[in-house]
Amino acid sequence: MSTTAKTKKSSSNKWIKGLWKLFVAGLLFVLLFLLSIRFGLWGALPDTKELENPKTKLASEIYSSDAKVLGKMFYQEDRTNSDFEDLPLHLKQALIATEDERFYCHSGIDGRALLRAIIMLGKDGGGSTITQQLAKNLFHREEVNKSNRIIQKLKEWLLSAEIEKRYTKEEIILMYFNTVPYGNSFGIKSASKRYFNKKTIDLKIEEAAVLVGMLKANTYYNPVRNPENAKRRRSVVLKQMKVNDYITQNEYDSLRVLPLVTDHNFVDHNTGTAPYFRSHLTQWMKQWTKNYAAKTGVKYNIYDDGLKIYTTIDSRLQEYAEKAVQNHMKTLQQQFFDETARRNRDPWYGEDENGDLVNDPEYPARMMKRTQRYRSLKKQYKNDQDSIDYYLNKPVRMKLFSWNGEIDTTLSPMDSLKYCKQILHAGFMSFEPQTGHIKAWVGGINHTHFQYDHVNKKATRQVGSTFKPLVYARGLDDDKLQPCEKESTGPVIVEYGNGQEWRPQNSGEVPPEVTFYQGLQQSINTVTARVMKRLGPNSAEVVRQTAGQMGIDESKFEPYPSIALGTMDISVFEMVGAYGTFANGGTFVEPIFVTRIEDKNGNILEDFTPEKNEAIRMQTAYI
Template sequence: MSKTSTPKKGFKKYILGFWIVFFVGILSVIFIFLLASWGALGPMPTFEELENPETNLATEVISADGQTLGKYFKENRTPINYEDLPDHLISALVATEDERFYSHSGIDARGTLRAAIYLGKRGGASTITQQLSKLLFTDPNKSGTFNRIIQKVKEWVIAVRLEEQYAKNEIITMYLNKFDFLYQAVGIRSASRIYFSKEPKDLTLEESATLVAMLKNPILYNPVKDQFKDNSEQRRNQVLKQMEKNGFITQKVKDSVQSLPLTTFFSPEEHDDGIATYFRAYVQEFMKDWIEDNPKPDGSSYSMYRDGLKIYTSVDYKMQTYAETAVEKHLKNLQKEFDRQNQNNKTAPFRSIDASEIESILKKGMRNSDRYKRMKRRGIDEDSIMATFNRKREMRLFSWDGPIDTLMTPKDSIRYYKSFLNTGMMSMTPQTGEIKAWVGGVNYKFFKYEHVKQAKRQVGSTFKPFVYATAIDQLHYSPCKEFPNTPYTIPKGKHGVTEDWTPSNAGGDDDYGGNKTLKKALAESINTITARVIDRTGPESVISLIDKLGIDTSRIQPVAAIALGTADISVYEMVSAYSAFANKGVYVKPYAIQRIEDKNGTILYQHQPQSRDVLSEEAAYVTIQLLEGVTQSGSGRRLKSNSDYAKNSEPYKRAVTGYPYVFENDIAGKTGTTQNQSDGWFIGMVPNLATGVWVGGEDRSVRFETIAYGQGATLALPIWGMYMKDVYADESLDISKEKFERPDNLSIQIDCDVASEDETSEEKEEATEFEIDF
């Protein structure tokens, strides 16, 4: 009896030991999970953090027609809703990453057991929810086996909590909004735009499969990296196979899509890439000031790079595109002619200055450079800094045919960049102040200085309408009023003149004779008559007018010479001031920011219009009539005629693209050219749109040698013409072709005898084409 009882007791002991070990193991695992949930194994998210997981959301700049102009971000993430995700993207995700996603509660027991038995050789066990918990709340950078085990335990606990907190579709949306696809493509919306240049809802099946393929490893399966394209295509096809296996697509569809080549439309979204870059830089400065003055309710500050703000602007995406296209077409062609004329210029790109002046310009450029400022902050002495500008280094330079990689000294690169003609262009609605297009330069990545609001340049003859408007408003002058076109002197001591001032016309002694109406005088930019007019109004009255029109007059001296455009004024100021003429004498302050919303859609800022009456409706309309004369018979008539001169002249053949324009509607405008052809201007208006263009070199000594190429009608007017040609071709924009509205009870005579304006001889026509003053 004792012989048989001994083995039984021994067996029971082993059985008891097994169950003790088993239950101790189970309890230990449970205890480890409890420790993790209590935070004993490291910080765990609170209920509030689970409810509002911290993410860095990009601030989005949105056009008036709902297009994304750009973003400001630490991470380029712009979340979207589940409803904006295509069904095949969701199906691809579930089929590939988590087949039992809709049946588990955060942990896939079958997948975990399979991974444990086969040591991960038949696939991992992480669910979509676990992957989300890893992205949101755990640190994947901790190394070591023990740390990885702790991280996995925390992932499981957080995954279960996330499942309790969120619906399945919310978990999918959060995961896709959080994943980093590389190249600043954080989240599915950025990835769709960067890799395929489209919104997620527009992704095709193969494009969705390509993005889902990247979730396994965005480097190893990246479709735009040449060395990994084969990997990406193979992984994409595996995603399609998983979709077919899980019944989301048929075998026929799978085979068809798998046969397609791997294609992308790669469009990186860096801060200085894309459309409206100069405008976005302006918005960035606006936001810095707004954020400083408008803290959150809790006293903390908003962040453009983390808070997911939405900035709704007045800029129209199509008009901005047309403006940038016009600038590129014209300046690319104009630059070729400029470079051609500089081939025999020993001081190129500068003219009429000596070696010491050139060296001074280059030194100023060096001191304004980022390189100089960085080294200065580090305490490096002046001589050592300047020495670095004479050592060659690899650099990438701008060219109109694409970036150039070369070896060059920084000093030579500064001279190289000085050789480019640049531009500033702004378009706005006179009645509302809405800025519709803003081009601050030729390429923001290479030329950071902005030429719409930041830069101020001499405005030349574009200033003359302010002189005439003052005379019309205060002295009730008619466009038909005549003045003798003879030399005119304002004596020393009058109107700030330090010595007798007798301005000459552009054509010299041959440009005098007879009488000219005000309309004809403005059309032909007759300096002598403009001098007569400001002598009667006084420069103080003109400055008072432009001050009310929004122009900064703090540095404009009340001297008679301002009549010819000696003042430095920005494109922004000039366009907004001219707009008052089209808006019946009412100045409306231009604006670009419509409203600002937080990530939840709460309005944080709403634009409030600012306007004031400046001129009588009658005076404004009469000024418009004068400006129409410029496009009817003056330097702007190229916009409305197919003149033989413009078609056959060398300047237009060489330098102008897109001519003829042949607008049949009324256009009010004015060209401007400054001394030595340093600045070319054109400001043109139709009833509901005012647009101004400036073209010139960064330094005033960078210019064309002759007025044939250096006048506003050649430098700036063609950009306006090409832009408006595209704008009018797009009927959705509803830009007016109507006449400017004539006020009731107009008392000033505007219907002048136009017989004298007929151009009957080739000599007179050619002379008029070059009648641009200083």
């Protein structure tokens, strides 16, 4: 062999050895790189416990007594999990046909799809499998830059392999549908309710195709915001279902031409059924979680831990109650505006030293000083009242409530306050006296504009003559009067304390003499005062005790006999509960609005039953 030939052969062997060395070195580098990712050198991966029990934020759900979802408690993510039986077959088929055709043939990574994505640079679809997307949804929701994208993809590969080892294909599909984002709604259950106002199991094929199509780009293919884009994307999903033999050609031809029909059911904390009740329940639940943690050491987050809160509210009665309040208050509001126009002056009144109504033109200015806007201006301009007044009277864009729809207008803050202070408000609560279950709770007329709840115990108002039945109840209980016994309606003096006297007056003409039954029926002040007089010098104390036994906070009472005319401030919640005593044969049953609380797995955390006590005699309640 010539020297030249030997030299060429030697050079060729060196190239081959060099290539093998380069290949082995590259292989070792890849293996070491994967091992470095696996052992957390590029950021920790979830451990086995996390993989077997992935943590996701779940909104707590509020259920009515008739098994309807009244609403949810969530902070940023409206997420509710589905069960596998909740997923219709065509929904699963639409997902597989569109996102991962060989889902049942790979173990987390689809080599063919990955190679296609690399060659086509992603133009003909990505290479991520459903399992890889699940890994991203569960553990890598954070944004990444281009330099970290490769590392994240490798992490997803490793996680996908681990997920495939631990879960069946059906479990992976379920977990995927429970974690996919739809804007600020997460999971197919929330999306079905939001866009089609129905349960997931009731989705039609074309509706399932819309929701699967949204996964490519939530906003761009949103059926409410961009219906044409959503319809085109729906056709793509339906075509993939046809290609994969999940639907026939005839089905495809008929489904793709159907109009896109949605039933948008966007519900926030201000809309939907029972918004005032849900708001009150949220605050109540926050206190409950603190109490539960103190007792058990277990902490729950009402926004993240998927609690199930079963309430006493009946969704049907709640809707009737809200409609009744709306109709009644709309009528009263118009009557108020008509009367104000007839008088041709602002309806600001106060009381003078004699208790008579007098005009109070300074009322709006006083109310303005209680607002956050005034406090902010005061902080900014100190004692420069001219600047403060300037901005309070400067027109700005705003939206105001009206019974004929929201008003988008330009108005000064002072004028808007004057308008809003003329809006009439109401609180409504109904409950079942025998069980204590609150069936309807309407805290106001519009939670978006007026969030003050007029029902809960902190929302007190002077109750006036509605308190008189409790006074008569004590008189009957102590055998101080009989319903048919006659009594004078003339002037009366009730002594109390150290020789002090109370001299009530009637508000209009009354007969000279009536029975006690008629005195209550006609709400005659002097007859009620005579009941107090018969109860003795400690009448205010004994009436306070009766009210306390009927569920009213006794600290709200002053030690004066004038409480007989309802001079104290009591909440709607307490008054309704007290009146329930009469309907329940003298037994007071504490009003409750929650029957039980469960964790996300259905384990009962606490049951609730109302407290009961014999407040008055059955005979008294009947009379």
